[in-house]
Structures are given as structure tokens and as C-alpha cells.
Amino acid sequence: MSRQQIRSNQLITTFGPGAMVDLPHKSIIVAGLEKWAFEPGKPCLVEEPRLAAKLARLLRQQNQSFKGYSIELRTPPPSGDAMFQRGLITPGVTGYIFPHWFIVQNVVLTPQKNRRRRLVMVEQLNDGTGKFRDHDNKNYSVVPVRFVRACRKGHVGDIQWREFAHGGQTTCQQDLWMEERGTTGDLADVWIICDCGAVRSMSESAEKGELGTCNGSRPWLDDSERVCGEPQPSKPGPRPSWS
Ligand SMILES: [Zn+2]
Ligand SMILES: [Zn+2]
Incomplete structure (x- = not known):
């Protein structure tokens, strides 16, 4: 394929x-x-009138606002x-593109021999190629960051990486990095670093409340944010490895 x-x-x-x-x-x-x-004229309908009628009945029982609607299966x-x-x-x-943060596939070795890669937002990527132009004027591929935040009610959203690295609200706009200080991929081996010197271990993100409270975002519905307020630990995304 x-x-x-x-x-x-x-x-x-x-x-x-x-x-x-x-x-x-x-x-x-x-x-x-x-x-x-x-497509117009291709509604992909599934003819199951008895199932459709039963679903309509159940939905109307659960929610009065379904009254007057019929069910169509597609x-x-x-x-x-x-x-x-x-x-x-x-x-x-x-x-929809989600998450909106990416890891640049350009490894920088620190003096301590740790592997460090830039953490950038989708707006920083080249529109046409989806690559990131680094300070050396070369274009590098990116992969989505493998951490997002989630709450128990099912809302998900981007981790506010700047706020996380700085331990709260910040106006700092210096470059952000994700650094591996071990080979396990464990949260304790992953560090978020800002060029200003702010540094934080991802293990702290798993503690209740460290990522703030949930704003109720549901990026798959493209709707406005609503109040939720649940504390939210980070949640590893679908990518098994971020290398
Ligand atoms: Zn900073
Ligand atoms: Zn929530």
C-alpha cells in the first residue's frame, strides 16, 4: 500500500x-x-429498518431532544x-491535525551525551512540505509529540508545553527541547527544556493537577472550549516510540 x-x-x-x-x-x-x-447521490445508506426503528426508540427514551428525528444508517x-x-x-x-506539537528529527547531542530534539508547533512548519527549517537553514522531518493531556471525562488536548517547562504561566518564547536522559523511554528519562534554562521532567506531568485543570476541549468536534475542571495527567499518544 x-x-x-x-x-x-x-x-x-x-x-x-x-x-x-x-x-x-x-x-x-x-x-x-x-x-x-x-457525495451527492451516494448517501451510502444501510437498509436495516427494524434496527433503525429500535435505535430511534431508545434514543428518544434517553433524550427528549431526539423526538421528531428519524434514524438513518450509513x-x-x-x-x-x-x-x-x-x-x-x-x-x-x-x-484534524492533532496534536499540534512536533519533535524535529534533528538530534543534538548535549555535552552530557544526552539526545535533544526541538519541540515545535504546527505553525512553525513549512506549509508545503510539513518540515521544519532549523537555524542551519536545512529542512528536517518531524513526528508528532507522543504526549497529549486527557481527563477522565474523555476530553483531550495539547499539553501547554511552555507553561509546563516553566512551571506555570510564562511570556518566554525561547526554543523548547525534548531531551532523553536514558534509553528506557520512561517518563522519568524525558525532560522538557527551554533555552532560558527552565527544565522539567515529564514524570511530573503524570502527577495529578500538574498540567492544570481540563478546559473541556474536544478537538474532533471542532467546537468551542467548555468548562470541565477535571485534573489531567498526561496521556501517551498512539506512537510507541518517539525516535
Ligand atoms: Zn524559557
Ligand atoms: Zn475534561
Whole structure:
């Protein structure tokens, strides 16, 4: 398979709305159903009238606002085959880039022989190539940072890396780094460092409240932030290794 694809039945199970999908150079979060685009005249309907009627009945029992709505069952919209063969991918299923922070694949060895890589935001990447132009004027590939924050109610969001490194609110805009001080990949071996001298171990991010309280963000719905307030430890993302 030359391009990463997801089968329809994967979209119904593992990679439904809100799931993170690891692509070669970025990861995305699958958008809610309202952002899935069906081609005109191809609604991908599934004819199961008895199941649809039962679901409608159950939903109306649970939530009065479903009264007046009927249920329609559909398969996920396929990407257009002709467009796909021409290299023009027009997915019917929307995905948003998430997380918005990346690790630059340019290892700098510290005097202590630790491996250090830049931590950059999506806005710092080249629009066309998705690469990062470093201070040496070379373009480097990036991989998504493998840590995001999550709360018990299911909200997820980016870790506020600047605030984390500085231990609270900051106006510092100097370069950020992620440094490995061991080979285990354990949180205690991963350090977040700012060029101003601020430094913090990722092991602290796992402690309750260290990442602040949840703002209720649901990036797969593209909606405004809502109040949640749960304390949020960090949550490793889908990438098994960040090298
Ligand atoms: Zn700083
Ligand atoms: Zn929350």
C-alpha cells in the first residue's frame, strides 16, 4: 500500500470519531459525523429498518431532544477512487491535525551525551512540505509529540508545553527541547527544556493537577472550549516510540 488508508470497518470500530490515527508524518484525530462528507447521490445508506426503528426508540427514551428525528444508517463515505489514483486525495472522512506539537528529527547531542530534539508547533512548519527549517537553514522531518493531556471525562488536548517547562504561566518564547536522559523511554528519562534554562521532567506531568485543570476541549468536534475542571495527567499518544 503506497498511501495510508483506513478500511471502512476500521472506521466503525477502532478509528471512529475522536480516535487518533498515526500517519507517516503527523497524526490526526477523526472528526465527528457531522464533518463526514457524502457525495451527492451516494448517501451510502444501510437498509436495516427494524434496527433503525429500535435505535430511534431508545434514543428518544434517553433524550427528549431526539423526538421528531428519524434514524438513518450509513456506511462511512469512501474516498473517490479516480481522484485517489491521480494522487488527489479527497477523503469523505475529515481528520484534524492533532496534536499540534512536533519533535524535529534533528538530534543534538548535549555535552552530557544526552539526545535533544526541538519541540515545535504546527505553525512553525513549512506549509508545503510539513518540515521544519532549523537555524542551519536545512529542512528536517518531524513526528508528532507522543504526549497529549486527557481527563477522565474523555476530553483531550495539547499539553501547554511552555507553561509546563516553566512551571506555570510564562511570556518566554525561547526554543523548547525534548531531551532523553536514558534509553528506557520512561517518563522519568524525558525532560522538557527551554533555552532560558527552565527544565522539567515529564514524570511530573503524570502527577495529578500538574498540567492544570481540563478546559473541556474536544478537538474532533471542532467546537468551542467548555468548562470541565477535571485534573489531567498526561496521556501517551498512539506512537510507541518517539525516535
Ligand atoms: Zn524559557
Ligand atoms: Zn475534561
